[in-house]
Amino acid sequence: MEYFIHLAILVSIYAILGLSLNLVVGYTGLLSISQAAFYGIGAYTTAILLTRFDLNFFVSILAGIVITGVCSLLIGFVLSRFKEDYYALGSFGFNIIVYSIFLNWQSLTQGPLGIPGITRPTIFGFSLSENIAFLGLAVVGGILIFFFCEFIAKSSFGRVLKAIREDEQAIEIFGYKTLYYKLAIFVLSAMIASVAGSFFASYITFIDPSTFTLNESIFILSIIILGGLANLKGSVLGALFLILLPEALRFVGFPTDIAAQMRQLVYGVLLVVLMLYRPQGLLGEYKL
Amino acid sequence: MNIVPQLVLNSVIAGAIYMMIALGFNLIYGTVKFFDLGYGVLTAVGGYAVFFFYKKLELGLPVSIVLGILIAGLIGYLVNKFVxxxxxxxxxxxxxxxxxxLGVxxxxxxxxxxxxxxxxxxxxTNAGSSTTFEIYGAVITLVQLVILISGLVITGLLALTMNKTMFGKAIKAVSDDEEVSKIVGINTQKIISGVFFIGAMIAGLAGILVGFDTGIEPTMGMSLLLKGVIASIIGGIGNVYGGVLGAFLLGFVENFGIWKISGEWxxxxxxxxxxxxxxxxxxxxxxx
Structure with a gap:
């Protein structure tokens, strides 16, 4: 049972990451491969604030959102100069730079040793140290974020984003400053990813840089591509599928270290097959 | 002790490796006009193929290297053909x-x-006791010398192929305009296949040389690929000679950049x- 709760928490966290990235890649058509960087900034903010300053978990989420917002604004500003595949490459680069900072700014992040002993959240004096209680928090957080993303997608702001995706020049002629829209959604998406990072740090109680590599960004990208671009339910479905499938492989009898590689093999092959036969994913409305 | 000659030498060696990767990458980009990130993993394919033949099957060194290069070329060819x-x-x-x-x-x-x-x-096989030479107080190993020579030879051969053979001229034609090349009777499929095969062989060779110089691990491809891509872009994407310049510029900036700070950066x-x-x-x- 404990094991299923663990998986359900992971699915919730990755669903949040998928939802956040879908706003940028699916709705706005910007191929960003740097979500793990913002996920990491959120996780590190929570880890540092909880272990060194003994702050409340929810305060650390807010702090993470603010810090990630500032970082993503700077990064987004540079990225907004690029288009299509150069955009992807630039975002790649920022992921690597942020990863290097996690790894090398040792006085802050303790480098490759990571930060242990992160505490679980407490609500009104009640500690969520039981996994089932934490699952409640993660699911509630996930649902709130889902509806928030849906609200954005259906708002007039969301319609402009889709218009940018379809034809940026045309919407510019109508007088929309697309730069501000692209920056706004990029920052918003990074902030949501930061919340997922805070959840992750507090749930696992230990973080190190190896969680926030480029591979993680590719993994999050495959979640939304599998589920479907510009479809929020698809992102949840994609997270469910890609987290559970490798676990199923483990039950078939593969040893743990092979199972870890198997996860990569599966989503690598999946990306190729989807691009070949179904570029819009399972439920998607938009093709890259 | 004056460290500058060693830094210069390290920069040139790094530059030679990046140059090989950039040459192959640029060749492919110039012909098909997309960022082939799968190209990076071919360095690992080459390295591990030699590892298998040379260390596991204990074949001779020259045979293993030739087989390693051919296998990398073959994989590159097959990926192009089927994906x-x-x-x-x-x-x-x-x-x-x-x-x-990315999936590949x-x-x-x-x-x-x-x-x-x-x-x-x-x-x-003789790690630590390999032959070294000294140039102006800087130390270079035999393998590193081979890297420099291979870099020169590959560049020369590629320049010769591109300028003096029908195949090279056909590549140039396809890069300029694929449709028109088809009309004048160039078998573009065949040319593109050839480009992928040659590019992949160069990547394989680079991977093998890195394997002898430092070592191999499955994830080696990503950082090599990124360096090659960076070298190509800063040199001028699609421009073969630009890639050479970019590679050495990158080598120098990287090695002098870590003069005062940790190499992890x-x-x-x-x-x-x-x-x-x-x-x-x-x-x-x-x-x-």
């Missing part, structure tokens, strides 16, 4: 091809890790260079 060609026939966008190549990369990397474990291994320095170039001189040093 990229199909996508290009369907007029898939650059982003679809980029995501597919992840899948092959995981496959190598499953076959050979993800541990760091070295190809050379290399990747971050490389990407900062890329982003500066993309912002202020997006066409690279030499424009195509």
């Amino acid at each position: 990229y060609t199909k996508l290009r026939e369907r007029k898939a966008s650059n982003m679809v091809l980029l995501v597919a190549s 990369f992840t899948a092959l990397q995981a496959l190598i890790a499953m076959l050979f474990s993800s541990q760091f291994q070295t190809l050379s 290399k990747d971050a320095i490389a990407f900062t260079l890329l982003i500066l170039f993309l912002l202020f001189r997006p066409q690279g040093i030499l424009k195509k």
